[in-house]
Amino acid sequence: MSIQTPAPTPTDTAKVADSDFTGDNRSSATIGDAARDYLNRLRGGDMGSLPALLGLVVLFAVFGLSHDKFLTTYNLTNLVIQAASICVLAMGLVFVLLIGEIDLSAGVAGGASATITALVMIDHGWSWWAAVLAALAIGAVIGLAIGSLVSLLGIPSFVVTLAFFLALQAVPLKLIGSGGSLRFNDEVLRGLSIKNVPVTAGWIAAVLLVVGFAGLTLWQHRSRVAKGLVHKPIALVALQLTVFAGIVLGLTALLSQNRAVNPNVFNISGIPWVAPVVIVLLLLWTFVLTRTRFGRHLYAVGGNAEAARRAGINVTRMKITAFVICTSMAAISGILAASYTGKVSPGSGGGNVLLYAVGAAVIGGTSLFGGRGRAIDAVVGGLVIATIPNGLGLLDQASYINYIVTGGVLLLAASVDAISRRRRSAAGV
């Protein structure tokens, strides 16, 4: 009764393997093909960090033309330092956004952690690393609580973290007191923002980063070609490496200039210490998200939680871990913010800090709908967001303008996200 389908013979299989996956054997593909592919992806709604890069270009053009101080090395260094805490907070939020949740309390959790950091250093004489560990521990505990409420009790994360957003503001208010502030002048932690990597060391690190990245990329490319797996055309790889090297070495050159207002008297040069902190975190989380089983499972939970559960993934544990990572990163972000301002006050981490970070992640290309996002999104988006208050500040605009522009940018980014999601589901990319 059954239809007779001959079992594939070995030669059949071999032929099939060669002819069926022609799309994979891209060794002969040219850079033109790659460009066409990329355009198709864009048209299908897979924008990646492109909106953020365009936004950055526009903002730099507008502010650069309207104020002559904006494009000075002094201001650009300042921008890097201001962006650092936003980037770190946004990197944490990427984990929560990836699984399709939101953490509204991350900003104030960072403020609370920074308060504790300052207190244990001032009142108890803890060394900076012990204080940082304490802040990380507090962040992790808050994340554990939020994650458990969300995934074990099933309360929407919006509600849980809104509650934490309100409740956690009490911590600095109680510990510092209304209107007060704690100084944040630890040699090392304050130094993250006001001190710079020695110029030589900065160059060595930058060159090592470029060489390491190039070596890894080329090695991967070669083994993929050797095994006949999907790979990019070599010209595209070369182009990517050139751009990467250009950005890293160019920024290093920029930051290595003497940027003191009075360069004959003072010498201020070198990469501010926060930059390597952000880069190390970026490398760490990129590795975790793309190269480990944990990262793969995180994407799976965000893409289809039921499928992940059936594949034997412990969805509850993944969600809790995502919140723990997010709030721990928020603690680091809070410390960086305190390092920049030199103090912790009851308002630290409140206000629009959280929405800046969400905006950063979303502008960078992380989806609010879950399942899409990268650590680099947070850094690129963080630079865009930090540019707005920086440039508007130079232009002496009233602060209400700042709120309006930032709110508008967040809305714009969310619209781009929603539209590209619709295009994706239509185009099936």
Add this chain to the structure above:
Amino acid sequence: MTAELSAEAPYRPEPLAPLLELRGVNKSFGVVHVLHDVDFAVYPGQVTALVGDNGAGKSTLVKVIAGIYGRDSGDYLFEGAPVHVNGPRDVAGLGVEVVYQDLALCDNLDIVQNMFLGRELRKGIVLDDMTMEDRARETLASLSVRTVKSVRQSVASLSGGQRQTVAIAKAVLWNSRIVLLDEPTAALGVAQTRQVLDLVRRLADRGLGVVLITHNMNDVLEVADRVTALYLGRVAADVPTENVNHKQIVELITAGRSGDLGIRDDAAATI
């Protein structure tokens, strides 16, 4: 009150022993008695069609086989020996894979990532993407899957038939012995149904035991070696496909009996 199964012994041609066998399985949810003394067998190299109307207990039976539901009574035998099944992991350990109707694929991951989801290969703590891609490609090629352009395509870009294909390939990737397919052609067009049925046949030809849960008589008659019909939680018939026609299967599904096949009136009356 065991349901009398006619047409059983004289017709069974296969010399093979069942790969998986359930004997006298009962399952209730509260006061609702869903499965009554169900006997069910899966033979290597054969497609067993599991048919029945809505509410006949097909899904419950599949979930019992998959280890998602426990049994109230009855035996679970694998290769003739009773096995202890405590949850889906034990069943997967036996080499039994279930492809659910709603596919359970992640749209945001590519084909390779989906096929290895939850069982990723690693070198140390780092994912071994190259080996996974290689093996995914081998598996798809060995199933003569001709329709997928690249194994690095995201699953969102696949058609319904291709998604079904990936879900089935995912199930056979792990050298599984038995694959249960829950309504694999339910949402597919004519050409795509063709692809999936061909694939189902090839799986059986490779020596796997295949269970095809379906509503579609054409699928049954085309690809199945045996038909097990459920009627109100009882096995109405378990016959080689060549011994029944379309009309008989429909009667078994809707009335529980057809001519001398099926549940006897007195048994049916006690349901």
